Amino acid sequence: MTEKKTILVVDDERPILTLLEYNLEQAGFNVMTAADGQEGMDRAIADRPDLIVLDLMLPKMDGMDVCRSLRQQKVETPIIMLTAKSDELEKVLGLELGADDYMTKPFSPREVVARVKAVLRRTGRQPAVPGEEQEMVLKSGDLTVYPDRFEAYKAGKELEFTPKEFELLVHLMVNRNRVLSRDQLLSAVWNYDFAGDTRIVDVHISHLRDKIELNTRKPAFIKTIRGTGYKFEGPPDA
Numbered sequence: 001m002t003e004k005k006t007i008l009v010v011d012d013e014r015p016i017l018t019l020l021e022y023n024l025e026q027a028g029f030n031v032m033t034a035a036d037g038q039e040g041m042d043r044a045i046a047d048r049p050d051l052i053v054l055d056l057m058l059p060k061m062d063g064m065d066v067c068r069s070l071r072q073q074k075v076e077t078p079i080i081m082l083t084a085k086s087d088e089l090e091k092v093l094g095l096e097l098g099a100d101d102y103m104t105k106p107f108s109p110r111e112v113v114a115r116v117k118a119v120l121r122r123t124g125r126q127p128a129v130p131g132e133e134q135e136m137v138l139k140s141g142d143l144t145v146y147p148d149r150f151e152a153y154k155a156g157k158e159l160e161f162t163p164k165e166f167e168l169l170v171h172l173m174v175n176r177n178r179v180l181s182r183d184q185l186l187s188a189v190w191n192y193d194f195a196g197d198t199r200i201v202d203v204h205i206s207h208l209r210d211k212i213e214l215n216t217r218k219p220a221f222i223k224t225i226r227g228t229g230y231k232f233e234g235p236p237d238a
Contacts, residue, residue, distance in 0.1 A: 005029055005051065005120060006050050007024050007030070007049060007116060008034065008044055009024070009033050009034070010033070010035075010037065010039075010040030010053065010058065011055040012035050012055065012057075012058055013055075016055075016082075017035065022109075023109035023113055024116065027113045027117075035059075036059045037058035037063065040061075044077060045070070045073065048075075052070075052077055052078070054079050054099075055081075056081055056084075057083065063082075067099055076162050078100045078120070078163045079099045079101075080101045080103060080112075081099045081102045082105060083103075098162045100122075100163050101115055101118075101119050119163075122167055140221060141234055141235035142154055143212055143221065159211055162207075164189065165207055165211075168185065168205070168208065169212075172231075173232050176234065177231065179229060179230075179231045180229050181228055182202070201230075220235055
């Protein structure tokens with residue numbers, strides 16, 4: 001029997017909390033709630049849920065600050081941001097801070113459940129099953145990535161990534177030596193059209209390079225293809 005995933009919902013509007021709690025529980029999730037940003041952050045750190053549904057406008061500490069603080073503290077739990085704003089800049093900023101998806105109010109509870117399931121599928125850390133014939137392993141030089149375990153190592157040292165950074169790295173490595181445009185990466189990794197704004201791809205590529213490259217000015221793994229996009233080249237397998 002599959003263990004239930006736990007979702008933390010952080011919102012200061014009681015009707016929304018109640019609505020999301022009910023619908024997520026009906027979908028088979030365990031649900032925790034918090035009514036302000038500080039409580040949400042405390043619960044995220046102490047209870048380590050599998051995913052956080054996080055409102056942007058919160059008392060005590062807004063959603064952006066919660067997201068930023070969690071990522072700074074190496075809490076890589078997937079985050080879906082909720083907001084009443086439709087401004088594109090807010091969306092970009094939230095994703096740059098490490099959110100994995102973004103929904104604008106008003107929304108359908110069924111859509112939230114569907115997004116939660118989709119993000120968990122994309123970022124789920126599934127343990128290796130004993131007896132499986134083959135586990136997917138991606139290697140390049142001293143970089144080794146285990147997509148099914150959500151683990152990556154460089155020179156034997158484990159690396160820490162946000163879910164989106166990890167998914168982007170895996171996609172690039174799977175398509176090794178293939179040039180991928182920013183729009184292709186948006187579609188494949190973020191799973192929706194981002195209105196042609198590809199800045200979020202560049203930001204995540206920069207974060208990846210900070211973690212895997214010895215010299216970010218002369219990257220050995222992720223090459224920039226001027227005017228097109230990016231290509232994972234990397235040194236030969238160690």
